[in-house]
Amino acid sequence: MLGATDIHRPDQSPKRTRRSRGRNQPKPTRFISLCSLNDQHGIYPVSITAPLDDQDRNSRLVPAEVTSVEGMTTAAKAQTLIDLYDAPEILRVVNVWDVVGARAVAALPETKAIATAGHGIAASFGYDDGSTPRDVMIDMVGRIAAAVRVPVTADLDDGYGDAGETTRLAIAAGVVGANVEDRLKPLAESVAAVEAIIKAAEAEGVPFALNARTDAFVRGGGRPVEESVADAIQRGRAFLDAGATAVFVPGILDANxxxxxxxxxxxxxxxxIGLPGALTAAAYEALGVARISYGPLPQRVALTALQELASDLYGTGAIPAGLPALN
Known part of the structure; x- marks a missing residue:
């Protein structure tokens, strides 16, 4: 919990010598995430701003030009994302679940786009994967999209029963691409959802990069792998014909x-998806794959590091030195 001394408002800040600013030029700010109770959804994020002092400004790792959202329209970001799918190099996207993580990843020069993790966002709010309410999901992916300059593609579960309207809300929030899963629903129903997404995006004037997901492997049960391959191909072709940019086939996929x-x-x-036991990104690229993402893996790595730190602090109590100020 933040104490009263952790937040300084302009009328409470200690006096110090600063370079003069223009009368109408706002002070740079940093966002401090807090939590408040929401009657309908439990823990819900809010943000407040506090002045960013000179020391913070000079030591902050994330450069302003990366976190700025000025300069590119939503449609331009969407086209950039589609071009990344079409490029010869595999598109590597690291999945994030909150704003501070998105900014940390976006600060890396290798980052060309960011994907949100539906599993990670659900876990952050205490929901089971796939059960995050739509308004909570749209709010969070919108915050992430507003915090970074690179295109953001979001995990939108199964479209929440109205894939077209969900897409419209996501675009309004600044998202320019999405995964929407079929959950092995009847093919005609799944194709109709893809068509609704593309129609909604066209109505908004955005070339939305739909990474249509088929669960042919993860929900295939104990059927022979050949059946899952055939099902994924049939569904994938149908999704592309309906306007999808790419077809997401999660599972541990070997070279064959x-x-x-x-x-x-x-x-x-x-x-x-990149998982333990799967191929490397370079190996998938050589096989002609367009994109690799990492789902819940980044959050699991971060949580493991947090547990290890807590264990060390409970033990030796030694505080790590030289950590960059990523938050």
Whole structure:
């Protein structure tokens, strides 16, 4: 919990010598995440601002030009994301679940786009994966999109029963692409959802980068792998025909399965997830895969580091030195 001395408002700040500013030029601010209770959804994020002092400004790792959202329209960001799918190099996106994590990843020069993690956002708010209310999800992915300059693609679960309206809300929040999963619903129903997403995006004037997800492997049960491959290819082709940019096939895919999917769906049209036991990004790239994301893995790594730190503090009590100020 933040104490009273952790937040200085302009009328409470200690006096210090500063360079003069223009009369109408606002003081730079930093966002401090707090939590408040929301009757409907439990813990819900709010933000307040506090002045950013000279020391913070000079030591902050995330450069202003990365976190600025000025200069690019939503449509331009969307086209940039589509171009990244089409590029010869595999698009590597690290999944984030909050604003501070998004800014830390966006500060890296290798970051070309950011993906949100539906599982990670759900866990952050205490929901099971796939059960985050739509307004909570849209609020968080919108905060992330507003905090970084690179294109943001969001995990929008199964579209929340109205994939077109969910897409419209996501675009209004600044999101320019999405994963929407089929959950192995009947093919016609899944294709209709893809069509609704594309229609909604066209109405907004945004070339939305839909990474249409098929759960042919993760929800395939104990059926033979050949059936899952055939199902993924059939669904993937139908999704592309309906306007999707790429087809996301989560699962631990070896080289043989990946090769079949790329041959059946199309080169630079298949998206995969990086998991322990899966191929490397470079290996997937050589097989013609368009994109690799990492789902809940980044959050698990971060939480493991937090637990290890807590264990050390409970033990030796030694405080790590030389940590960059990422928050």
């Amino acid at each position: 399965i990946t090769r079949q999917l790329v041959e059946g769906i199309g080169e630079r049209k298949v998206s995969v």
